[in-house]
Amino acid sequence: MPDIPHVIILGGGFGGLSAANEMRKNLTSSQVKITIVDKKDWFMVGFAKLWIINGTRTFENSIGSLNELAKKEIDFIKEEILQIDLQNKYIKTTTKVLTYDFLIIAMGAVLAPEKILGLSEHGMNLYDHNQLIEIRDKLKKIKSGNIVISIMGMPYKCPPAPFEASLLVDSMLRKEGVRESIQIHFYSPAPVTLPVAGVEISQKILELINSENIVFHDSCKIKTVEKNKLIFENGEAFFDLLLAIPPHIAPKVIYESGLAKAGGFIPIDRECKTSFENVFAVGDVTTLAVTDTASVPKAGVFAEGEAIIAAQNIISKIQSKKESSLFDGKGSCFIESGRNTASLIEVDMFSGTKPLTNLTESTSEHLDEKIRFEKERLTKWL
Secondary structure (H helix, E strand, O other): OOOOOEEEEEOOOHHHHHHHHHHHHHOOOOOOEEEEEEOOOEEEOOOHHHHHHOOOOOOHHHEEEHHHHHHHOOEEEEOOEEEEEOOOOEEEEOOOEEEOOEEEEOOOOEEOHHHOEOHHHHOEEOOOHHHHHHHHHHHHHOOOEEEEEEEOOOOOOOOOHHHHHHHHHHHHHHHHOOHHHEEEEEEOOOOOOOHHHHHHHHHHHHHHHHOOOEEEEOOOOEEEEEOOEEEEOOEEEEOOEEEEEOOEEOOHHHHHOOOOOOOOOEEOOOOOEOOOOOEEEOHHHEEOEOOOOOEOOOOHHHHHHHHHHHHHHHHHHHOOOOOOOOOOOEEEEEEEOOOOOEEEEEEEOOOOOOOEEEEOOOEHHHHHHHHHHHHHHHHHHO
16 A cells, blocks of 8 residues: 655644645545644634733633644644754654655744844733733733834734734723823834835824824834833834834744745745745745735735645645646735724735735624634634
8 A cells, every 4th residue: 555645734823724624624534644743732813812912812712722633633743843854854843753745834933022132121022922911911000101012023923913902002091091191102114004005005004093192103123122212223212011023033943944044934936835845835934925025914814825725736746636726815804993893904915016905994893703713713723
């Protein structure tokens, strides 16, 4: 009997879970062996972090267990990935050496607060699930002064999330009755709020946050953080509470394997292939160029779309078919208003000469849709 091809998936997030499920839906366990490797054994939809901050959700109620994958005949190994050997086609984890026929890298981006001097000592990391409760406590205690939200590197995950965070912070302060005596300032290194969405949508997001008296400062490239003070290349700003979006990098093992240049991400094409044979990569760990200046945003919905394409292309190869699938670059991200409504930023990255974007009205229906989006994925994948 011929050997069953082994597909190893590094990462159990949007990309990894989506790819594994797509493959298992189309091929039985006698046609393909699927193994997911991740150092954590839970999955969370990223936007639930903001609900944990505002107290409408707990961490425990926002996660699904990767150990559930066994019932779909998808193997799960909870271990650190120590080495990716692309020449000899094996993965080394804490205790194992795993050989693969096909590899999908879906390890996401790593938060790197250490790249900004003083950040870890003097600021909070808005994207770190370990800091969410502390952020909530600090927001509940603050009675006056300056709250600063600062994007400290591009690209970063889930482009609308920091703006959503500023609106939810505004909403929390209103509920506490202290909003009048607290200023919210937003600093970004970009010239507009959301470069990936274009000038028009950026202007609408600017109007949305300005309508809640949140002040946006563009082109502020961070140098260092001091106690209660941000030092930018072109000035400084004072804060009583700093909520930072730190720089993002790829995991160390990606650079060591030669998949990406130092500080960068893995380049892929629309088939989600890397430059190595039978090695695919999806989601935040990658960069997929759209134009000379634009790339596919780092967001769960795009990781999911890319992962389905990678899975389909592997299925095609396993079945010795010629056709391949291309990622269509379509996706949408929610932006919650802090007033029990949400809007959708709809993106079509490969629509023509430049990406097409649209911002819908902010409605309670879209907020319901956001809650459904999370529930559907946890149910469908695990």
